[in-house]
Amino acid sequence: MKKYLNTLFVTTQGAYLSKEGETIAVKIDQKIRIRIPIHTLAGIVCFGAVSCSPYLMGFCCEHDVSISFLTKYGRFLAMVKGPVSGNVLLRRKQFRMADCQKKSANMAGFVLTGKLANCRTVLERSLRDHKDKMNQEVVKKVSDRLLIYIQKEMQKDNLDRLRGIEGDAAHQYFSVFNQLILAQKEAFSFLGRNRRPPTDRINCLLSFVYTLLVHDVRSGLESVGLDPAVGFLHRDRPGRPGLALDMMEEFRPFLADRLVLSMINRNQVRPDGFIIKESGAVYMDDETRKTVLETYQKRKQESLIHPFLNEKVEIGSMFFIQALLLARFIRGDIDGYPPFIWK
Incomplete structure (x- = not known):
């Protein structure tokens, strides 16, 4: 069974997420603060002024990792998700x-x-x-x-x-x-x-x-x-x-x-x-x-x-x-x- 436990919550304003190999890199103030292997995640939730590279979005869609965008205070805005699976x-x-x-x-x-x-x-x-x-x-x-x-x-x-x-x-x-x-x-x-x-x-x-x-x-x-x-x-x-x-x-x-x-x-x-x-x-x-x-x-x-x-x-x-x-x-x-x- 796939893990449905790990969600990456990004709340730091101005953070930028990008793809680096098989990992997700989180950059804050032009410095990479953390790298997370894609296989450990089920979803990413971005609050406020947090952006993602197009390559990362495609990478997450390929690995069935959804990306949700919310306002800084938690109101849902949009979700990026790959093709619907299943019959x-x-x-x-x-x-x-x-x-x-x-x-x-x-x-x-x-x-x-x-x-x-x-x-x-x-x-x-x-x-x-x-x-x-x-x-x-x-x-x-x-x-x-x-x-x-x-x-x-x-x-x-x-x-x-x-x-x-x-x-x-x-x-x-x-x-x-x-x-x-x-x-x-x-x-x-x-x-x-x-x-x-x-x-x-x-x-x-x-x-x-x-x-x-x-x-x-x-x-x-x-x-x-x-x-x-x-x-x-x-x-x-x-x-x-x-x-x-x-x-x-x-x-x-x-x-x-x-x-x-x-x-x-x-x-x-x-x-x-x-x-x-x-x-x-x-x-x-x-x-x-x-x-x-x-x-x-x-x-x-x-x-x-x-x-x-x-x-x-x-x-x-x-x-x-x-x-x-x-x-x-x-x-x-x-x-x-x-x-x-x-x-």
Whole structure:
């Protein structure tokens, strides 16, 4: 199995990436600071004023290494990727399934079951480990509501109904998210989800990590030959990776939300590591961004038992594994898509 762990994050403004033999050279202030063998990487993410030589782009495409370009503060701009691999018949089946409302609803039910189950696990673990530091009754009430949705509603074959459930479940989940903040509560208070741009520190962190997550999920889908733009829950929209956003849902609570909570509660990020603009927009400074990227990368290198395969796998390979399982479901090799459910 190809590695889907190592991502090169380039945040230094003015950096220039080029090809040197079988390596990627990173030049800063006219000096090469590091050379990285191409075979060790699965992707490159460039933030802000970072440029790449045309030869490097072609080199990365030949070796199936994607290059993503983001603004300095993490908004996705574009991706350079080689030809789509995999069987065209698989993509045809994906498109036909996405065109069918009933089959799309079926797939959306799988995805949302994973998302809601993992949201509930985040809440239940917090209740188990820190019940004396939060309003137990409020958090437990939301957890129980998510369980009802999972047990009784995810089998619905109405896509609009499922979107309504997902919207209410997300609202309920984030309504108690502030209860999970156990340190630095004054500076990291959370009143609800906001974005484009985020207007508080927690939303700034969440949006940034979600962007990293989309990049990794998209790479996993493309590696097995699926089209990341054609989703089931998230419908077609120019420039939107609908299928990547679908599969991302099951990873949000487990990987992104837990990562943000952990960094705040362990004081890995500090209030003064953020920049507040006159418009009210909040952005990370360079040091905080570096801390988030390093923590995210280390998290992907941790291992767990995959609930469906019952094997120990690295978290960074989960995107590829789930993409493979989705491809098997679309081909008809398995009866249903088994979302990743964290236990």
